[in-house]
Amino acid sequence: MTEEIIIAGFGGQGVLSMGQILCYSGVMQGKEVSWMPSYGPEMRGGTANCTAIISDRQISSPVLNTFDTAIVLNQPSLDKFEAAVKPGGLLIYEENGITRKPERTDINVFSITAYDESVRMNNTKVFNMIVIGGFLKVRPIIELENVIKGLEKVLPERYHHLIPLNKKAIHQGMEIIKERHSLNQA
Amino acid sequence: MKELRLMKGNEALAEAAIRAGADAYFGYPITPQSEVIEYLMREDPARRTGMQVLQAESEIAAINMVYGAAACGKKAITSSSSPGISLKMEGISYIAGAELPCVVVNVVRGGPGLGTIQPSQSDYFQAVKGGGHGDYKLIVLAPATVQESVDFVKLAFELAFKYRNPVMILSDGIIGQMMEKVELFEQQPRSTHEYEWATVGKKEGRDSVIVTSLQLQSEEQEKVNLRLQAKYREVEKNEVRFETYECEDAEYLFAAFGSCARITRKAMEMARARGIRVGLIRPQTLYPFPYDDIRRLSEKVKGILTVEMNAGQMIEDVRLAVCGETPVEHFGRFGGMIPSPDEILEALEQKIIGG
Structure with missing residues (x-):
């Protein structure tokens, strides 16, 4: 198993920490992982992305130009990374703020309304955990218990009381993710 | 007991400096290397081992603080990124001339000039061929993983003290910024040894x-140079380090170092999946360079492609290794652009297989 993921969105949406949580969770499950952030002008200008790779085998390149999965959280990221999904791969997008929907028919497309859900949960900070939940529903590559262990590693101890809330957010994400286009329908 | 963590290359390197028993770090922040000094300031190693960490007023001050600490026989380390390393070059030449041990880390970004903050390998010549003035050599280690960023700090101090010579760790923006699993070695005690060459009173x-x-006496300065050259021959004899991948049946060969070797390895896997028998040699020491080993491997292949994030620097050493007997071509992206595995494979097909 190798899952090559690009996560992209606005700075502040928790893009970089999503990648870190997935990687830490992967470590907890005994996988090889690599995480590579954008750290350049694009980050300072508002959009950020990171490449997260989770694999059973040693990882060669930490930098890629095509991906098994793209998780895009805003329109510029969708525009940039839709074409980078491998044929047969997966695209997940946050519906809020998307004006042009994905057009490719050779990939599986899912959408999620994580922002609206986080507002309903009275905590927009769990937005990215809702998205992670959605992703893990479609690609169950890591067990939930290892995601929680990963969170325990990423979050400083003073925030550990928030872990149950994050767990709930993951569950909500699994509930609300919607299939938009699957290869079987095509 | 060894400890497994998920860490950024820069942070792992900083932690390794503490664990290697360093006495002092002197530095000045610059992207994409600033996490080294940030981590050390946050970690406050004076509390753990007594190691001193100081943000100098400039890169030039930092390297001269290293010079001073090294003259006292202390384990000193500094880090910067390309423009900052250029500023340190005078001090590095002085330290090499005074035959003192120290570790200098360059987390390379694109140049020339202020260039870009994105990853690059365009400081190969500066690291390997001089950079500062005079006939001196740095021992140059090129990590390709976060794990090597840790292990090479320990190795760098060992080599620096073994040869009383500055050692450079040539990292880059990819290795510095990425996170990987890393096994940290146990805390080494800080040394209390009084070296006979150290100014300790x-x-x-x-x-x-x-x-x-x-x-000022030329006869004496020539003796210094002869002693340095004899030392460099010893280094060349003893310290060459490299890794090879899938070279046993290879018809073609990639040569790449650092982060670029990782991307090239992916291109190698893709090529192999298409039935192209290509291998990879990754020098871990850029000085001393694995000339003999590349020559030996070259005898079995039809061509070599060096892949570098520069306009063609290591290619000159690969060409020296094969003495014109095997075709050697270069593929590179520069100015902070990172080559993709597809591009590398395409370059192999066009420049070597079709060439």
């Missing part, structure tokens, strides 16, 4: 020690 029965890179 003239006690009774101890000869006075003068640390200098200045010899």
Whole structure:
């Protein structure tokens, strides 16, 4: 198993920490992982992305130009990374703020309304955990218990009381993710 | 007990400096290397081992603080990124001339000039061929993983003290910024050894020690140079390090170092999946360079492609290794652009297989 993921969105949406949580969770499950952030002008200008790779085998390149999965959280990221999904791969997008929907028919497309859900949960900070939940529903590559262990590693101890809330957010994400286009329908 | 963590290359390197028993770090922030000093400031190693961490007023001050600490026989380390390393070059030449041990880390970004903050390998020549003035050599280690960023700090101090020579760790923006699993070695004690060459104060029965890179008598300065050259021959004999991948049946060969070797390895896997028998050699020491090993491997292949994030620097050493007997071509992206595995494979097909 190798899952090559690009996560992209606005700075502040928790893009970089999503990648870190997935990687830490992967470590907890005994996988090889690599995480590579954008750290350049694009980050300072508002959009950020990171490449997260989770694999059973040693990882060669930490930098890629095509991906098994793209998780895009805003329109510029969708525009940039839709074409980078491998044929047969997966695209997940946050519906809020998307004006042009994905057009490719050779990939599986899912959408999620994580922002609206986080507002309903009275905590927009769990937005990215809702998205992670959605992703893990479609690609169950890591067990939930290892995601929680990963969170325990990423979050400083003073925030550990928030872990149950994050767990709930993951569950909500699994509930609300919607299939938009699957290869079987095509 | 060894400890497994998920860490950024820069942070892992900083932690390794503490664990290697370093006495002091002097530095000045610059992207994409600033996490080294940020981590050390946050970690406050004075509390753990007594190691001193200081943000100098400039890169030039930082390297000269390293010079001073090294003259006292202390384990000193500094880090910066390309423009900052250029500023340090005068001091590095002085330290090499004075035959003192120290570790200098360059987390390379694109140049020339202020260039870009994105990853690059365009400081190969500066690291390997000089950079500062005079006939001196740095031992140059090129990590390709976060794990090597840790292991090479320990190795760098060992080599620096073994040869009384500055050692450079040539990282880059990819290795510095990425996170990977890393196994940290156990805390090494800080040394209390009094080296006979160190300026630790003239006690009774101890000869006075003068640390200098200045010899106004040419006869004496030539002796210094001869001693340095003899040392470099020893380094070349003993310290060549490299890794090879899938070279046993290879018809073609990639040569790449650092992060670029990782991307090239992906291109190698893709090529193999298409039935192209290509291998990869990754020098871990850029000086001393694995000339003999590349020559040996070259005898079995039809061509070599060097892949570098520069306009073609290591290619000159690969060409020296094969003495014109095997075609050697270069593929590179520069200015902070990172080559993709597809591009590398395409370059192999066009420049070597079709060439």
